Amino acid sequence: xxxxxxxxxxxxxxxxxxxxxxxxxxxxxxxxxxxxxxxxxxxxxxxxxxxxxxxxxxxxxxxxxxxxxxxxxxxxxxxxxxxxxxxxxxxxxxxxxxxxxxxxxxxxxxxxxxxxxxxxxxxxxxxxxxxxxxxxxxxxxxxxxxxxxxxxxxxxxxxxxxxxxxxxxxxxxxxxxxxxxxxxxxxxxxxxxxxxxxxxxxxxxxxxxxxxxxxxxxxxxxxxxxxxxxxxxxxxxxxxxxxxxxxxxxxxxxxxxxxxxxxxxxxxxxxxxxxxxxxxx
Amino acid sequence: xxxxxxxxxxxxxxxxxxxxxxxxxxxxxxxxxxxxxxxxxxxxxxxxxxxxxxxxxxxxxxxxxxxxxxxxxxxxxxxxxxxxxxxxxxxxxxxxxxxxxxxxxxxxxxxxxxxxxxxxxxxxxxxxxxxxxxxxxxxxxxxxxxxxxxxxxxxxxxxxxxxxxxxxxxxxxxxxxxxxxxxxxxxxxxxxxxxxxxxxxxxxxxxxxxxxxxxxxxxxxxxxxxxxxxxxxxxxxxxxxxxxxxxxxxxxxxxxxxxxxxxxxxxxxxxxxxxxxxxxxxxxxxxxxxxxxxxxxxxxxxxxxxxxxxxxxxxxxxxxxxxxxxxxxxxxxxxxxxxxxxxxxxxxxxxxxxxxxxxxxxxxxxxxxxxxxxxxxxxxxxxxxxxxxxxxxxxxxxxxxxxxxxxxxxxxxxxxxxxxxxxxxxxxxxxxxxxxxxxxxxxxxxxxxxxxxxxxxx
Ligand code: HEM
Numbered sequence: 223x224x225x226x227x228x229x230x231x232x233x234x235x236x237x238x239x240x241x242x243x244x245x246x247x248x249x250x251x252x253x254x255x256x257x258x259x260x261x262x263x264x265x266x267x268x269x270x271x272x273x274x275x276x277x278x279x280x281x282x283x284x285x286x287x288x289x290x291x292x293x294x295x296x297x298x299x300x301x302x303x304x305x306x307x308x309x310x311x312x313x314x315x316x317x318x319x320x321x322x323x324x325x326x327x328x329x330x331x332x333x334x335x336x337x338x339x340x341x342x343x344x345x346x347x348x349x350x351x352x353x354x355x356x357x358x359x360x361x362x363x364x365x366x367x368x369x370x371x372x373x374x375x376x377x378x379x380x381x382x383x384x385x386x387x388x389x390x391x392x393x394x395x396x397x398x399x400x401x402x403x404x405x406x407x408x409x410x411x412x413x414x415x416x417x418x419x420x421x422x423x424x425x426x427x428x429x430x431x432x433x434x435x436x437x438x439x440x441x442x443x444x445x446x447x448x449x450x451x452x453x454x455x456x457x458x459x460x461x462x463x464x465x466x467x468x469x470x471x472x473x474x475x476x477x478x479x480x481x482x483x484x485x486x487x488x489x490x491x492x493x494x495x496x497x498x499x500x501x502x503x
Numbered sequence: 504x505x506x507x508x509x510x511x512x513x514x515x516x517x518x519x520x521x522x523x524x525x526x527x528x529x530x531x532x533x534x535x536x537x538x539x540x541x542x543x544x545x546x547x548x549x550x551x552x553x554x555x556x557x558x559x560x561x562x563x564x565x566x567x568x569x570x571x572x573x574x575x576x577x578x579x580x581x582x583x584x585x586x587x588x589x590x591x592x593x594x595x596x597x598x599x600x601x602x603x604x605x606x607x608x609x610x611x612x613x614x615x616x617x618x619x620x621x622x623x624x625x626x627x628x629x630x631x632x633x634x635x636x637x638x639x640x641x642x643x644x645x646x647x648x649x650x651x652x653x654x655x656x657x658x659x660x661x662x663x664x665x666x667x668x669x670x671x672x673x674x675x676x677x678x679x680x681x682x683x684x685x686x687x688x689x690x691x692x693x694x695x696x697x698x699x700x701x702x703x704x705x706x707x708x709x710x711x712x713x714x715x716x717x718x719x720x721x722x723x724x725x726x727x728x729x730x731x732x733x734x735x736x737x738x739x740x741x742x743x744x745x746x747x748x749x750x751x752x753x754x755x756x757x758x759x760x761x762x763x764x765x766x767x768x769x770x771x772x773x774x775x776x777x778x779x780x781x782x783x784x785x786x787x788x789x790x791x792x793x794x795x796x797x798x799x800x801x802x803x804x805x806x807x808x809x810x811x812x813x814x815x816x817x818x819x820x821x822x823x824x825x826x827x828x829x830x831x832x833x834x835x836x837x838x839x840x841x842x843x844x845x846x847x848x849x850x851x852x853x854x855x856x857x858x859x860x861x862x863x864x865x866x867x868x869x870x871x872x873x874x875x876x877x878x879x880x881x882x883x884x885x886x887x888x889x890x891x892x893x894x895x896x897x898x899x900x901x902x903x904x905x906x907x908x909x910x911x912x913x914x915x916x917x918x919x920x921x922x923x924x925x926x927x928x929x930x931x932x933x934x935x936x937x938x939x940x941x942x943x944x945x946x947x948x949x950x951x952x953x954x955x956x957x958x959x960x961x
Binding site (some may be wrong): 346352417420425428438453457459 | 541766
């Protein structure tokens, strides 16, 4: 079996896990929930195996480079990190309901990776990318992105719950919102995910800067991708500080977390529309 | 009110303004929002391109607002400056009160502070408070940096505390920002960023800075001994490698093969492999083909030296060379840019393509001009930089990572075990408090209570 075949299968397993999580949420039954967790864990293991296999394959082709260097590979790694971080949160906080919103995310990343316009070939590296810093840079950035993605999911739950709890709204369609964990738990979880993501995005930007200094003699060049990662970082720094202001916990933080997520998505995908060194081809 | 108290009030107001987190939220958001401008508007382009793209009016407006070089604009620097002041004032303001918490004159414990802890665990034991104290004391002593036991009227209180210093983590994060901004400032004042192309076998001591065509002289020569280029089977470049020597006062001071990602460093100056290209040799042959007769005239030529065209019809000067010249969207490949001055006529610019020799026929001149017998030599494109701010910036990087780790994942924690005598043994209460009411504290108390139960059961 090739790594690409594994990834196609894994995409469906992620999809199945996502559906099971939603079923568990809607019907509030323990069995689909347990199944969902098992399916997601299996998908994550398969995902990891596929990445390792792709690494081996690149060696067999005589190219020999870590599978983290183009849009396709980054999406696959992204899916894995989201799944692993989510599973960790589920295990630690025993909150399976988050799976209904975090579960579909690895599936979406994998589905995007399988679009025909995404190049799946294992290609050799251009000279500028040949560096050990590449692995450190890409991995830390994507761990940060994954944490922000889960924080976004939690914030969406927060906003759904707060609109569902509003006395004026017809509560019927949002009955399920009542099963969402309490506000302070969601707020705290968002904060935990944001701090985790902030640390890793900081390390990601820093390793990128050290690498750029080694390759091009400048640690910062206001390249669009660099700038957008800084914008993302600044938005999350704002969030951390806004939490210190009176009355800013809760809804405002959830909104900022969503804004940060949009900036992160733009850093990841949108910047390719702008000219610069970083664009994934 | 006297004048002095008036100014005092004013200073205090300024201080309070700069000490506020509200201001920092505003500054951080402004920095995020304005940084986007420079990613949407290409930076440091030429005025013509901007006018073409945005029109005269917007060009003037954007130019006034420094949008074409916004990261070096006065207003962006003002934002960074405000951030720095905000950071310093806020840190001093907070540190003066935090310092006493972190380094108190007399560390003291107050059992009342644990009264309201929600994480309290209670259980009973058949052992007496004395026996339990003897078991728990060393455990707490090992696990916490400060521990203390107090006798109460019906038992003991054991306190443990650690991680006071982690309250300093956030100051490391904030200090790191100051280091980075300072390092950036040092680099922009005392550093430079230039580039130079050196053909194989030649040396130079002059590099060219961005936006400064005059060139900057280094106090040593860079010599390119050799340039090598390798390709993957697909034709993608695999590696550029330049063998460089540094020559100072006639002596070779350093030698290294550089590739992308592995520069040569000499006296604080870094030399990076950044690009490459081909350069024609000085001597070449220009062939004039007379359109009517088909007669060929070969003339030996040198770049920048005027040559006579056949039949005294004018002069031709080879001005410049491009590896890839694009003409109306068509790539002419290797192309010489020449000036032709017909006798008694106006000078005219000609493009003589080496790869497309028939291109000059379209000009419909009396002669069709081609250039041949050219030896091409590789030149290496080097980036030459100096940035004395890097150590400060890197120190900032280190502080940022360590500080964030401490702030996010470590915290100031204190626990209290209350042992009181009951009829047959002891009642045990364990509770903990933490710097920011971390949920992590609850997990710690739970784990500790399990451990303590096992200790006393054994
Ligand atoms: C780019 C700039 C900055 C970064 C990256 C940054 C980073 C941080 C981080 C990571 C925290 C910890 C938050 C938490 O525990 O959740 C924090 C806390 C804090 N920051 Fe900043 N900060 C910046 C600028 C500022 C500025 C300009 C001020 C000025 C008022 C400020 C004031 C504070 C205060 C008062 C705290 C809370 C400290 C505490 O909890 O005791 N920060 N900052």
